[in-house]
Amino acid sequence: MLNEFKTFIARGNVIDLAVGIIIGAAFTAIVNSLVADLINPIIGLVTGGIDFSNLFIDLSGTDPASLKAAKDAGAPVFAYGSFITAVINFLIIAWVVFMLVKAVNKLKAPAPVAAKGPTAEELLMQIRDELKAQR
Numbered sequence: 016m017l018n019e020f021k022t023f024i025a026r027g028n029v030i031d032l033a034v035g036i037i038i039g040a041a042f043t044a045i046v047n048s049l050v051a052d053l054i055n056p057i058i059g060l061v062t063g064g065i066d067f068s069n070l071f072i073d074l075s076g077t078d079p080a081s082l083k084a085a086k087d088a089g090a091p092v093f094a095y096g097s098f099i100t101a102v103i104n105f106l107i108i109a110w111v112v113f114m115l116v117k118a119v120n121k122l123k124a125p126a127p128v129a130a131k132g133p134t135a136e137e138l139l140m141q142i143r144d145e146l147k148a149q150r
């Protein structure tokens with residue numbers, strides 16, 4: 016069983032998958048920062064100061080001042096702002112992955128084969144045939 020596990024783990028696909036997961040985790044942190052620190056403030060500026068991360072519906076009726084205060088108090092909340100942020104994160108990640116796959120596919124695409132002209136032998140045969148036809 017140990018040898019079978021060694022064979023499995025040594026496959027190139029498993030290593031590639033592990034590297035992809037590690038890079039994906041790091042990329043997710045970058046995208047989260049991009050959304051929270053750059054995109055949401057711009058959206059907030061355009062929409063008159065709306066902060067998506069603090070949008071919620073209090074289900075307890077206590078009317079807390081912020082989402083953090085509601086969570087600290089243990090109040091049940093419907094935090095739809097966090098969902099909006101997650102959707103923005105997903106769309107950015109999906110777009111970047113799409114662009115990456117598109118670039119890789121472009122690199123993998125076979126180079127167009129140039130149209131081949133006639134070989135030297137074919138040209139000589141054409142010349143011969145034309146000379147015969149002229150006689």
